[in-house]
Structures are given as C-alpha cells and as structure tokens.
Amino acid sequence: MTETYPFQLQPLPYAYDALEPYIDAQTMMLHHDKHLRTYVTNLNNALEKHPEFQSWSLEKLLGNLDALPESIRTVVRNNGGGVYNHNIFFKLLSNDSKAPTTGPLFDAITAKFGSIENFKNEIKTAGLGVFGSGWAWLASDEDGTLSIIKTPNQDTQIPLGLLPVINLDVWEHAYYLKNQNRRNEYIDNWFNVINWKQAEENYAKH
Numbered sequence: 001m002t003e004t005y006p007f008q009l010q011p012l013p014y015a016y017d018a019l020e021p022y023i024d025a026q027t028m029m030l031h032h033d034k035h036l037r038t039y040v041t042n043l044n045n046a047l048e049k050h051p052e053f054q055s056w057s058l059e060k061l062l063g064n065l066d067a068l069p070e071s072i073r074t075v076v077r078n079n080g081g082g083v084y085n086h087n088i089f090f091k092l093l094s095n096d097s098k099a100p101t102t103g104p105l106f107d108a109i110t111a112k113f114g115s116i117e118n119f120k121n122e123i124k125t126a127g128l129g130v131f132g133s134g135w136a137w138l139a140s141d142e143d144g145t146l147s148i149i150k151t152p153n154q155d156t157q158i159p160l161g162l163l164p165v166i167n168l169d170v171w172e173h174a175y176y177l178k179n180q181n182r183r184n185e186y187i188d189n190w191f192n193v194i195n196w197k198q199a200e201e202n203y204a205k206h
C-alpha cells in the first residue's frame, strides 16, 4: 500500500453476497460501503488542512502518530487505523478458503501453535478476549516468527513493529445483523472464509 492522500475507498474484491452463508450480504454492504467509507472520509478531512502530511502513506502516518499535530492525531489514529485495518481485512476474506498443508506460513503456524486447528483456537480466544471493540491479529516479526495479538478500537500492529498476516475484526458492526451479540458464532463462521492465499502473500512480506 503506497497510497497517499486523498485516500480512496478500495472496492471489495468480490460481490457482497460472495461470503454467504457465513457472512451475509447486508453486513458486507454496511461494513464496506458505510463504515469503511466513513473512515476514508474522516481521514481525508483531517489531512485536508495539513498538506505537509499529504505525501505520507497510511503506514507512515500510523507509525508516526506522535509527529502529527494534536488537533488531528486522534482522528488519524482512529480513522486512518480504520482504513488500514479494513483494507487488510476485506482482502483476507474469500469463498475459496483452503488452509495450507505445506509452505512457509503452514510451517510457521505449526512451529508456533502446533497445528492450524490450535492456531484457530488461539485466535478465537484472542478475538473473544477483546473487551469492547477491536481486532485480533496473526502478526509476524521481521524474522517470520508469528504471534497472536489484540489491538483496541482501530489501533494497528504498526507501532509494535509487526507485520500483519491475518486480522479479525471483532467490532459488533462486523456481525450484529446476522449474529446479534454472538461474537463466538461470528468467529466460527469467519474460519470458513479466511483467504489463506492472501495470508500466505502477507506472510511472504516479512
């Protein structure tokens, strides 16, 4: 992502109903067209009067929040984080979800967690353990060692010096239309639509 201001709403790489029955079309439409669009708009509005930051990538903005004027720091943190996190998240969904059985990501997951199944258990525990709104992540350090982390609100893994491999949105807006308050059920559904090919590509960037 080398995108800079003005940031664009990245189109979904599949149809709204592509993830049915696991994630419903109505949720995808609301999540992408309303929530993500609002983050993009708010981020651009914040940067509009600060041309000195308009050449900064999203990664640079989010990795250097302390360099921003206080008047826009929180807006960029929340809305820039919202754009960054969702652009990763939506690409990591697919109706062609096959967990790897070989390859670098498979090897790293089995080395860290023992198996793909254990990895799923651990990221589910992390997702259920996010109090309020936030994200669970499978992240990699520069050596390729994996860890599962949680971030609150729209915070990213960038300040931790980690690279994103898989992220899981556990804000209620990601699931309440279909699952009401049952985050547990949403996460179980999400396991069926993880775009593992994209996860492997993300991991290859470490």
Ligand code: MN3
Binding pocket: 031, 035, 086, 169, 171, 173, 174
């Ligand atoms: Mn969301």
